[in-house]
Each structure stands twice: as C-alpha cells, then as structure tokens.
Amino acid sequence: PFSSELAKQIIRTELTEKCEDDTCAADPTIVDALVEGIGEVVAAASVGQVYKAVLPGYGNVAVKVQRPGIRGLVERDASMLRSLAAWVESIPAIPNSGKGKEKSKTNKRLIQTEVASAVEEFMSRIFEELDYRKEAENAATFRELYGLQSGRTDAVVVPEILKEYCTEHVLVMEWIDGEKLTTNVRDYNGGERDASTVAENLALIKLAIDSTLGQLLVTGVLHADPHAGNLLKVYRNGNGDNGSKRETANDKASSSGSNVQLGYLD
Numbered sequence: 001p002f003s004s005e006l007a008k009q010i011i012r013t014e015l016t017e018k019c020e021d022d023t024c025a026a027d028p029t030i031v032d033a034l035v036e037g038i039g040e041v042v043a044a045a046s047v048g049q050v051y052k053a054v055l056p057g058y059g060n061v062a063v064k065v066q067r068p069g070i071r072g073l074v075e076r077d078a079s080m081l082r083s084l085a086a087w088v089e090s091i092p093a094i095p096n097s098g099k100g101k102e103k104s105k106t107n108k109r110l111i112q113t114e115v116a117s118a119v120e121e122f123m124s125r126i127f128e129e130l131d132y133r134k135e136a137e138n139a140a141t142f143r144e145l146y147g148l149q150s151g152r153t154d155a156v157v158v159p160e161i162l163k164e165y166c167t168e169h170v171l172v173m174e175w176i177d178g179e180k181l182t183t184n185v186r187d188y189n190g191g192e193r194d195a196s197t198v199a200e201n202l203a204l205i206k207l208a209i210d211s212t213l214g215q216l217l218v219t220g221v222l223h224a225d226p227h228a229g230n231l232l233k234v235y236r237n238g239n240g241d242n243g244s245k246r247e248t249a250n251d252k253a254s255s256s257g258s259n260v261q262l263g264y265l266d
Contacts (some may be wrong), residue, residue, distance in 0.1 A: 003042055007065045008035045010057055013168040026165050030056050032170075034165075037061040038063065043229070047129060052175060053065060060175035061162065062150065064266075071130055078123045085115040139173070139266045145219055147262070154211040155233045157263040171266075174264060178232030178263050181205060204233055204262045211262070232263035 002260045012035050025083040033056045094135045128134050143148065157176060165172035166185040176236035182202055208231055213224040218226040221229075 001049060001066060002039060003050070003064040004038055004040060006068065008038050010065050010068065011063065011170055012039070014170040015165060030178075031165075034061075034063070046172075047131070055162070055165070055172070060160070062159070062173050062175050064171040064173075066132065066169040068131070074123075074126055074130065078119075081119045081123065082116065094218050095250050096183075131168050132171040133166055133168055135266065136161050136163055136171055141221060142223060142264075145221055146215070146264070152214070154207060154214050156207070156211055157232075157261050159265065173266065175266060176232065176234060176263050178234040180228055181208075181231050181233055182228040198241055201233065207262045211264075220246060226264070230265040232262035232265065234261050235259055 012031060015031045015034075016028050036054050037053040038051045038053075039053075042052050042062075046067075047070055051063045051065065053061055053063050088111050089109060091106060093110045139158075140161045140163070143160065146152060146154070146156055147158040148155045159174040159176050162172045162174070173195045181204060189217050209225070212226065214224070
C-alpha cells in the first residue's frame with residue numbers, strides 16, 4: 001500500500017495541474033476541500049486504493065487512486081510475457097518417426113496456438129484498465145443501462161460517476177452505503193437466524209442472477225467483476241439520499257420502491 005499523503009498529492013496533481021484541457025473541469029478550491037477530506041484507505045486492489053471523502057456541494061464520494069509506478073511494472077511484466085510467448089512458439093514439433101504420408105503431416109511447431117497474439121490481446125486489456133477515464137466511461141454506460149433510472153425489472157443501484165473529477169489515474173464516484181450479501185445471517189439479532197433477513201438476501205441474490213443473465217443475453221454489456229465485495233444490500237429510502245447531499249437519479253427512481261435494493265459497485 002502507499003500512504004494517504006501520497007494519494008493526496010496524486011489527486012491534487014491530477015485534478016489541477018494536469019487538467020489543462022476539456023477532459024476535466026475541476027474547481028481548484030473544491031479539489032483542495034476534497035483532498036483535505038481524504039482519510040485512511042477503505043479498500044485496496046492490485047491497481048489502486050479507494051478512499052472515502054466529501055465533495056463540497058455533492059456529499060460522500062469514493063475516490064480511487066492508481067498506485068504510483070504501476071504502469072512501469074505492467075510494462076515489464078508484458079515484456080517478459082512477450083518473450084516467453086515467442087520462446088513457446090519457437091519450440092519445434094517432435095519429429096514423427098513414421099514414414100511416407102504420416103511423416104509429411106508432421107507439424108513444424110510443437111504449440112500450434114498463437115500464444116504471442118493471445119498475450120498481446122491480454123496485455124492490451126490490462127493497459128486499458130490502467131486508464132481510469134476508460135473505466136469511468138464504462139461505469140457510466142453500465143449505470144445508464146442497469147441503474148434504477150433505467151426502468152428495468154432487474155435494475156440495480158449503481159454509483160454515479162463524476163466525470164469532471166476523473167483522470168487517467170483518479171476516479172471519483174458517488175459513495176454507496178450498504179451491507180455485503182455474504183454477511184452471515186447469524187450476525188443479526190444476537191446470533192439468531194433471522195428468517196426475514198434470509199429471505200431478503202436470497203431475493204437480492206436472485207436479482208443479481210437475473211441482472212447478470214440480462215447483461216449477458218440482452219445488452220452484451222457485463223459487469224466484469226461481480227465478486228462479493230462489489231454486491232451490496234443497499235437501504236435507499238430509509239437513509240434518504242444515502243449520504244449524498246444531491247439527489248441522484250438512483251434516489252429519484254427508488255423513491256416509491258422497496259427499502260432494500262441490490263447495489264453494484266465498480
């Protein structure tokens with residue numbers, strides 16, 4: 001992990017010094033307030049770390065900061081994989097001991113798979129993930145297709161992406177409060193199994209399955225990382241705007257719906 005102080009430097013640099021074109025329009029004063037609200041890491045992954053902060057005029061937000069130097073590490077890994085792929089493709093086939101036609105069918109390479117091409121495709125996707133602007137675009141598209149405001153029967157709560165605060169190395173989105181669906185039901189009511197909680201969670205799990213099938217079979221746009229940490233039970237109506245000062249489309253769409261909904265995090 002890298003320090004919160006370094007994360008603050010990265011955020012300030014990305015949102016002020018590097019914002020010299022129309023790709024972002026962050027107010028330096030708001031950026032300063034945002035940076036000051038950065039605390040300890042709330043989540044971490046191989047590519048970045050996530051912090052909770054308050055964006056003036058908006059409310060609670062999640063700020064994802066890319067690990068410094070990660071691109072260089074990925075480039076070195078890519079170089080090694082390319083070398084390994086080239087070596088694998090250069091291994092000659094085992095000579096055929098047969099004669100005549102059988103011998104003429106001998107393959108020139110032991111591995112017929114285009115390993116180098118597969119590596120290039122894989123690494124191109126990895127490098128795409130290193131640009132948070134691409135992630136912001138994909139997340140916004142996912143929200144448009146599957147968020148509560150979409151009107152779908154399998155709609156879910158998806159955080160709003162604040163594109164004006166997103167750069168290659170920083171991603172800012174609406175903060176969503178919720179509980180993991182994997183939380184043991186015995187943790188409720190003093191350790192006793194709560195039948196209503198079980199039913200509630202199972203209904204959300206079914207919704208997650210329906211939503212995933214819809215993503216796969218209907219639109220073809222999928223959430224590629226639906227692990228337990230990214231699927232939440234979200235209480236929308238009971239908390240008003242779920243920690244955000246500004247009412248989002250998710251809140252408006254859920255104003256007359258169930259108190260509990262499924263949340264998909266990025």
